[in-house]
Amino acid sequence: MSNTPTDLRYAKSHEWVRDEGDGTVTVGITEHAQELLGDLVFVDLPEVGAQLEAGGDCAVVESVKAASDVYSPVTGEVTEVNEALDGAPETINEDAFGDGWIFKVKLDDAGELDNLLDADAYNALVAEEDH
């Protein structure tokens, strides 16, 4: 948890959300989640244009020994996906909060962001899970 950016919001299912300020958000999985999964070998991206529900599964990150669903933290339409992950899933291992972003969503309801955790709350959640 040395590295939980304070400018992001977090879901209990270990996704992060960055508010781009223009009605869209960027979503990825946290450093902690990527550590748990280990070396990623594949990311199944959502389709641009897909309509996502908050809490619905929309992508899959896969390591050698596990596959984990990524749940959309927000409701809205996918506007862009990180195609670079197709050939280089390890980007998530290397830079989970940066180049390892997974998809962008145009929010239906910006108010939804308030339901998400801030960095402190997320850190507390992770600390609790470790017990």
Added chain:
Amino acid sequence: MPFIPHTEEDIQEMLTAIGVDSIDALFDEIPDELRCGELDEIPAGMPEMEVSRLMQGRARQDGQPLCFLGAGAYDHHIPAAVWQLTTRGEFYTAYTPYQAEASQGTLQLLYEYQSMMTALTGMDVSNASLYDGASALAEAVLMAVRGNRKSKSGRILVPRTLHPLYRRVTHSIVRNQGIELVEIDYDSESGQVDLSSLEQHAGEDFAALVIPQPNFFGVLENTDRLTDWAHANGMLAIAVVNPLAMSILKPAGEWGESGADICCGEGQPMGAPLASGGPYFGFLCCREKLVRQMPGRIIGKTVDLDGKPGYALTLQAREQHIRRSKATSNICTNQGLMVTAATIHMAIMGGEGLQRVAAACHANTKKLAQTLCDLPQVESPFTGPVFHEQVLRLPLAAKDALRALAAHNVLGGFDLSDDYPELENAILVCATELRSDEEIEQYRSKLERVIAAQVQTPCQLKPDW
């Protein structure tokens, strides 16, 4: 005690170590009222010698009739080396290769198998086998429904020229997921998929079109045209092929403009004996873009800590042991040993050897059909080119003819009247490379007698059996 090595002394020492005074005490957590009795209905054990006598009698009892029956299982020569190697204990008694370092034999062999199957079918990737041809088609259908993201209907077009048992098996397996198989009729002249019936579905939402090659009538479909039609209508093309036929026919990966998307079928002609229908193996190949939709084991080549090449199970996140309810299939145990035989079979035969066998089967079946068509009122109803099976129409009920031939120890073919009543008195015959000219002549003379005995007058009297 058969197969139990314990001496009385061992047992006592072991019980003492455990701290109980009898073996029965080891079952003390099982509620008493659940314990069963002596199971008197089960026969007493027999020594190997007696079981051998019993089994030899049973095996003899079924005779070894002369086989002109195919319909999905074919009587081919298998090089002696194939099963001598396959039944080596190191292949025969190993488990699924979970510990890669101690299973390189099986893993490398499976990688070689995948390489041979992709070469034969012209596809990009192969899995390490499914249960049989019919269940492989069911898996291919499920794969197409997942893989064709544009299609939402869960419907699949299936020609009536596809093996009726494959249609039934696929239906049994996919129906619980709400997937619907829609049948298309065949052209009564050529014995091929009827293009006008197909055309009626143009523009409708289907996930895939199934294309058999050869089809159940032994007839070769116009695979280029069917594949292109499927793609033009937003469907995936699922090829169901005979692997021996693939040795001479255009491989599924080259059908039409862009090739079939999935190719599956029954592996039996590659080294598996008829053996009452199994074990055989289903093969499943596909385009690389669909590989994550594949069910079953897949082996990949990689390197070890020293950079030395080695082989391992890969893409396991698709499978049930990792992905559980979201796995691509529930399959775990597959048909590994049959694939071992198939790999050795294909290595020994080679691409050209298989072509010779395929061509010999084709020639023998043509010879058989011509010979039989020389008999009065025996005719071949379809005009389409065939591989190694052909439909013949007889002047008497297929059931009666086949029963009479069986009484002469000849398996004369498959009775089509249940599945295709409109074909009337039709049978499907097959003569593989194993059938000699004398055997073909035997069939002819016996069929001649059966016809003579049963078809006295033009008004066909049904004999009273």
Added chain:
Amino acid sequence: MIYEQSRSGRQATAQTNFEMPALPDIPQELLREQPAGLPEVSEMQAVRHYTRLSQKNFSIDTHFYPLGSCTMKYNPRACNSLASLPGFLSRHPLAPDTHSQGFMACMHELQEILKHVTGMHAVSLSPAAGAQGEFAGVAMIRAYHDARGDDARTEILVPDAAHGTNPASAVMCGYKAREIPTGQDGDIDLEALKEVLGPQTAGIMLTNPSTVGVFERRIKEIAGLVHDAGGLLYYDGANLNAILGKVRPGDMGFDVIHMNLHKTFSTPHGGGGPGAGPVGVSQRLEPYLPVPMVDFDGSDYVWLTEKERSDTIGRLSAFAGNAGVLLRAYVYARLLGREGMHRVAEFSSLNANYLLKRLMEAGFDAAYPERRASHEFILTLKKQAKELGVNTMDFAKRMLDYGVHAPTTYFPLLVPECLLVEPTETEAKEDLDDFVEIMKTIKQEAETQPELVKQAPHTMPVRRLDDVRAARELDLAWKGQE
């Protein structure tokens, strides 16, 4: 690689010395241009290559193979040779009944034996492996509810320790798989079960003894609860070896079961299969059994197909399943007989409990130390992983160096650093004692020279493989010399 030995124009000439007939009547556009790219080798090259490959495998015939949940016992040679008699090998699957009575007699008797040893009302042999048996079983549960118009049942319950095939099979039958937790003592958490049971419950899938290697003691109570909720009970027979001839799933209250004949009935596993997963059912599910089945009409054996059994869930393979595996299992059942079947459970339990006791004495931790082991047990190497940095995988790999196939690792997932050990009844006491010595040695190595264990194996044809590379840089077929 066999392809590396390939030379253009070389052939196994004894197999294909006949002429290549022409194919004048097949249109050119349907033919392939080149022979398929298979290896071109001589027969001897192939024989040598595959003999050498076989020697890179561990197998029951060559090594102790205590792979939990897999029942790697001796596969009697007679089962193979008798199932391979020419009459059996050459029988066409669609041969008429007149030419099938010998084969069908074996199948019918096997159905009867399996029925009695499991306490079920009827058996169908056709599923090709355990997972296909599960599919058939859950499909029958569904057919039963559907036939009663009870279509609000959408869930199949599976314990969190269940094998992955259980939830996957439930989903293939159109159900949602819902997990229920295992309690501290290894039994199902009954309170949690009660909470999730309801009108949406179609059934529950259980393994007993469970995948954690202990007998589910309150099985009758569970059966009562599930039945009261209108659900049915499915028995995953992977662990039948533990109770064969002692307790019958039918008597425990199960409505439908599968058996893994490639486990309990000692048919070979063949490096991945084939198996056979016959299903048995209680009376109310009998109409739905998969076809074909064999019946005896008083004078002859006859096939029962869709025609005679219109309510069947249908057919799962084109013919009658893995007939050759069924024949091997039949031979095994006749060699054993009823006394032999009792002994399977007795001696597999004796071996497992003995081995567990000795390993505990040697300082290893059992996952359920207060429980009696069934035919298998779980060690947890949590302590070793934490204190020495040597985990279960390291132990497993080091065992290979000592000539033992590793037990099942990391299954079931709920026990950390878990090693599921199943010695089976066919191992002698000295082999178990050897295994204990090997485990002690590895433990000592882990304490004194952990790198030796963490780098293992050292004596196999390859060292540890790069699984990440295998999945990232897919190489799934030979593409020619690099």
